[in-house]
Amino acid sequence: MTKINLLGLLENHALFRNISAVDLHTLQREVVKTELEKNTMLFRKGDQADACFIVVYGLVKLSIPSSQGNDKVLELIRPGQSLGEAMMFLDEPYPFYAEALENTLLLKIPRPALMRLLDRSPVISRQMMAGLSYRLLGFIRNVERYSLQNATQRVIDYLLQTSAMQSTNEVRLELKKHLLASLLNLSPETLSRVLHQLMDEQLIRVCGSTIHIGSPDALKTYQHSVVTLH
Incomplete structure (x- = not known):
């Protein structure tokens, strides 16, 4: 004990x-x-x-x-x-x-x-x-x-909240990706697609269970600009 x-x-x-x-x-x-x-x-x-x-x-x-x-x-x-x-x-x-x-x-x-x-x-x-x-x-x-946020906005919201909680831009994912998808009410495939989309936009880098956010402000701006996820 x-x-x-x-x-x-x-x-x-x-x-x-x-x-x-x-x-x-x-x-x-x-x-x-x-x-x-x-x-x-x-x-x-x-x-x-x-x-x-x-x-x-x-x-x-x-x-x-x-x-x-x-x-x-x-x-x-x-x-x-x-x-x-x-x-x-x-x-x-x-x-x-x-x-x-x-x-x-x-x-x-x-x-x-x-x-x-x-x-x-x-x-x-x-x-x-x-x-x-x-x-x-x-x-x-x-x-x-x-109800109101699309998949991309939900993922960004989670990353920004977790970054604030952990007081770092090096976000340690607390859940395996299929469980994180469940928490965000997404399919694992949609979560992976969103993460790749954010990587392609050079907003994040993914290394195993750690996600590096280049600029929280840029990520937040992108969140507000996204309307739909194709």
């Missing part, structure tokens, strides 16, 4: 910054550290939602399984983000599965422990509602993006 400062992680997480020291220490005793190796399932679709999770490090993929084997990627959960709260409140099973894409450490907060904390702290309740609202807004924006 990786040695971590559990109390420090809880104190510094946005959700728990305003709770009392007593509540924090009580919560600390009930939190379970969960380590997953790469490609390990955290839970499967249909499992009962009895906890929520906070990612300490690593990367978790949320997907809907498909009988054809082409699972639909819903979201990536990164360090500092949480998952599982909505199903826990509804007392419903998970409608998706969660898989670690890298070696990942999570904090598992059992449902009874979190419910007791929410009963005692209106501040925590409001913060959790805000977090769930942001997630909902994110899903709405994704639907809007898929």
